[in-house]
Amino acid sequence: MTAVDEAATIGPADGKPSVDGSTVAAGRATRLLAAVGLLTIAVAALVLYNLTQGEPDHSLSTALDNLLRTGPIAGDIDSILIREVRLPRVLMALLAGSALGLAGVLLQDALRNPLADPTLLGVAQGAGFVIALASIYPELVPPLPTSVLCFIGGTLAGSVVLVLSRRSRNPVRVVLAGAMVSILFATLSSVVILITPRTRGLGIIEYFRFVIGSFIDVTWDSIGAVLPWFLLAVPLGLASARIVNLLSLGDEAASSLGLNPGRARIGLMILSMALVTPYVAQIGPIGFVALFAPHVSRSLIASSDALRVMITSAFAGALMLLTADTAARLLFFPFEVPAGVFTFLIVGPLALVIVGRLGRSR
C-alpha cells in the first residue's frame, strides 16, 4: 500500500473504504494515537523536569505555581529562574525540535532520500556562512534581523542545489549536489575564519556561538524571533502532506495525478528552509534531529503517510532536542556543554538503535 492509498483509507474525503481497509486504518490510527500520546507524555515529563531542576532545584508545585501566576517577578529569584531562564529554553527546544522533525520529513519525502536533511543539503551551512560574514564582517551584509539573514543564506545554498540538479529527476543527484554545496559553504565559512585577523577576533566568537549550537543565550526575545516563522511554516508544512504523499509515488505517477513534481519539490525545499533557518540564527545548526526524527516516527507508527509521519516526527524532534538541552544544561552543572554535542552523542546513537531494532522487526 502506498502512502496515498494509505492516506485514502483514513482521509476525510476517502469515500467508502473496504472493511479490510477500515481495519487497517483503525489499527494505524490507534498506533498513531499511541505514539503521539507516548511522545507527549515523555515531552511533558521532560518539560517539568527541566523547569524544576537546576540551582536551586524547585518542587513541582513551585514550578507550576510560577508558570500559572501572572504579574511582575522582579526580585523573585525562583520566578526569574523558572519563567525567564528555563522556560524560554524549554520552549525553544520544543519549537526548534518540532520544526526540525517536520523539515526532515519534507526533505526526505520530497527528495525520496532517507538521508536528506538540512545539513546534507547545505541549508544549515549556507545559513552558517551568512552568520559568519555578518558576525565578522558586518559591513558586508545588509542590516537585517539574524533570522532573515539565515533564511537568505539557507535559501541561497538550497537554490544552488536546485539549480545544479534542475535537469535531473533523480533525487540522488539532488542530495549529491547538496553535499557539494554543503562542502562549498562550509569551506567558505572556514576561509572567512582563516583570513580573519586577530583584530576582528570577537566576531569569531560570535560565529562559534552559531557553529557549536547552544541554547545558552535563548531568551524570550529569541522565542519572539522564531515564533512567527513557526506559526507560518508549520501549518504550511502540515498542509503539504498530500503533495508529499504524491511525490512519494514517483514523479511520473505524481505527474499523472496533476502534480508538477519539479515545482512541488522546490516549494517543499523552500518550506523546509523556512522551517529550519530561523533556528540556526538562535541556537546554531543542530545536527541529527531532522535526519532521525522522521525515521523514529516511521518506525513508531509503521506508516509512511506524510501527515502522520510529520506529526509524530515533530513530537520526536521536540523530545530529542529537549533531551539534548537538558543534558547540556544539567549534566555538568554549573558548566554548560553545547546542546549540539549531545544531539550527536546521545540522540544520534539512540535514534540509530531504535531505527535499527524496529527495522529488523519489520
Add this chain to the structure above:
Amino acid sequence: MTLIGALALLAAACSSERPGGEAAAESASEASASEPSESASADEASGGEDSADDADDAASEPEPDVDQEEDGADEAAADEDAAAEPEPTEEPTPEPAPTEEPSIYPITISDSYGNEFTFDERPRIGCAWYGCIEAGAELGVTFEAAIITEEEADSTFFGALQPDVLIVDFLNPEEWAAADVDLVVLSPASNTPELDPIRQVNPLFYLHYDNFLAPQWEGVIGGYEGYLENLRLLGQLMDRTAEAEEAIARFDRLVESLATYATPEMADQTIAIIGLLGYAALGPGNAFCQILNEAGHGTCIGEGVAQILNAEAFLALDPDVILDQDPAARDGDPIWPNLSAVQDGTVYDIVSNRHYCCSTSGLVHVTQEYLSLRFPDAGVEDPGPVEDFDSRLSPLVTEG
C-alpha cells in the same frame, strides 16, 4: 582539562589567535605535543659533542652555527635554496648598536621541551607565534620574519610595540626559506607533524606557554611564569639578556603595584571576568586571574582557564566582583539585576581585551584599566586606547 574548559579555551583562543595554520596546528597538537620532535631530539643528543667544532666553524662561516646534526644535509640544501632565492624585499629594521658588554656567544640554550641548541652568534629568528612576537617587542628587538599580518602589526594586539618584520605564511616552507632565518621560534602547542615541512627548512625552537596555564606538556611552563621564561630565552637568543631582565622586573613591578591596592577583605572575594559567549568566564588559570589572585585581589570563579556558564549557573556562583567586557549583552537579562555584584555596584565595564588571549605583556594595559575603574580615587589614569599604549611606560611598571 575538562571538556568544557577545552571548549571554552577553543573559543577564547580563536578569539585572538591567528586563526590560520597555527591555530589548526595548535588545536591538533595536544595528542602529540608531549613528545619532542625527532629532529629536536637528535639535536639534543649531538649538541655537546659538536660544540667545539661549531665554534671553529663559526670563525670562518658568516652564518651562525645552529647545532642540528641530523638535519645538516637538509639545512645545507635549504641554505643553498635560500641563497638562490632573491633577498627579502623588506629589509629588517636595523638593530640598536651593540652593547659594550662581552658577547654571550657561543651559548647553548634549551627550549621548553629540553632540546638543546648551540649558537655561536645571534641567530636570525623567525617568529611563528604571537608569544614570541610580543615578548620580542617587549625586549625592543625586531625579528627577521614573523607570521603576523600587516593589519595585526598595526592593531590593538601589539599596541605601541608594533613590530616591523617580513611577514611569512606560517605553513609555507618556501617562504621560510626565502626569509633566510636560522631558527623558527614557536608555541609549544605547535609541536606537530604538520610542522615537519618547516622543520626541514629551519630548526624549530619551542617557547613556553604564556597567558594560560599550559596543558600537560612535560617541561613546558604555563601562565605568566611561562611568559617570563620566554623573555629570558629570547633575551639569550638575541643577546638581550639585560633587556629581558628589565622586562621581567617590569612585570614583577606590575604585580607589586597591583598588590598595593589590595585590602584584606578583597583576598576572599570571587571575581568573574566575562564578555565571551554570554556568561562564559575566565578561570583561575588565566594569566590575568593569576596576577589578580597573587596580588590579593580575589579569585576568579570556576576552574581551569575558562568555562561556559549559563545564566542560572552564573547566578549560583554569584561573584563578588564582575569585570564585563560586553555590557550591552546584559540589557534585558533578567538574571543580571539579581547578582550581588550588580546590587553592590562592583561591576566594572572594561574595554581592554588583552587579558583574554594571546597577550601577556598586554596585561599591563588591562591591569591599569582595572585599577582606574575599581579605585577611581587612587590616581591611576585610564590607559587609553591600546593602540597608543606602550606598556613599558605605564606608571605601574616604571620604577619609583
